[in-house]
Amino acid sequence: xxxxxxxxxxxxxxxxxxxxxxxxxxxxxxxxxxxxxxxxxxxxxxxxxxxxxxxxxxxxxxxxxxxxxxxxxxxxxxxxxxxxxxxxxxxxxxxxxxxxxxxxxxxxxxxxxxxxxxxxxxxxxxxxxxxxxxxxxxxxxxxxxxxxxxxxxxxxxxxxxxxxxxxxxxxxxxxxxxxxxx
Numbered sequence: 001x002x003x004x005x006x007x008x009x010x011x012x013x014x015x016x017x018x019x020x021x022x023x024x025x026x027x028x029x030x031x032x033x034x035x036x037x038x039x040x041x042x043x044x045x046x047x048x049x050x051x052x053x054x055x056x057x058x059x060x061x062x063x064x065x066x067x068x069x070x071x072x073x074x075x076x077x078x079x080x081x082x083x084x085x086x087x088x089x090x091x092x093x094x095x096x097x098x099x100x101x102x103x104x105x106x107x108x109x110x111x112x113x114x115x116x117x118x119x120x121x122x123x124x125x126x127x128x129x130x131x132x133x134x135x136x137x138x139x140x141x142x143x144x145x146x147x148x149x150x151x152x153x154x155x156x157x158x159x160x161x162x163x164x165x166x167x168x169x170x171x172x173x174x175x176x177x178x179x180x181x182x
Contacts, residue, residue, distance in 0.1 A: 004043075005036050018044060023120045025161075026141055026149075030180030032166065038179040042161045048118060049149050049160045049181075051111045052142075056150030058108040062101055067094040108146075115142045149181070156182075 007014055017037070022044045024031050033041070070078040070093040079090040104112060122139040153160055159182065166176045 005040055007036060007040065019118055019120055022048070022118060023122060023141065025179060025181070026119070026145065027122050027139065030178060032176060032178050034169075035163070035165070035175040035177045038163050038177045041179060042163065044118060045181075046158065046160050048115055048145060049153060050158065051114065052145035052150045053153050053156075055108040055111040056146050056154070058105045059102045060105065062103045063098055064101055065096055065098055068097050069093070070095050112142050112146075115145060 007017065009017060018040055021031060021033060021037060021041050025041060025045055026048070072078055078093045080093055081088050082091045084091075119141050122141060124137050124139050126135045128135075149160075162180050162182050164178045164180070166178055168174065169176050
């Protein structure tokens with residue numbers, strides 16, 4: 001008996017399909033797909049969520065000094081003229097600020113990299129048509145898994161997904177299911 005379903009695709013196509021659907025499931029929370037695909041997606045998604053639950057609190061907070069550009073009332077950078085080697089140049093003024101950041105411990109960093117191996121980058125596009133390219137941003141799914149799903153499923157030992165049968169698809173009569181996070 002095989003360890004996985006081939007889904008009628010070669011290895012690279014199958015890997016891309018599963019990565020795409022796992023990414024969509026973790027980003028949206030539920031997707032509609034065929035039963036065979038859902039059973040394969042479940043294996044991958046549950047491993048990623050279990051990794052997120054295990055490593056969710058594995059970080060340390062570090063205080064760091066950094067330079068931030070000084071800004072005026074309009075939000076533009078403040079510049080002053082300085083004499084450098086006999087030539088006057090406009091130079092941006094910086095303030096030193098202390099920030100507290102979360103620094104991953106080695107095991108959490110390894111878990112984050114394992115997740116990034118599987119997940120694709122998600123680009124969020126605003127609903128308004130004007131300036132759609134300018135206002136796009138990438139969603140950080142690994143942080144979502146650690147922060148949101150890690151806290152949500154902390155007291156749960158597996159079984160993070162649910163498969164609900166919808167019925168047969170009209171075109172090829174394949175069983176369609178809804179796979180969702182519990």
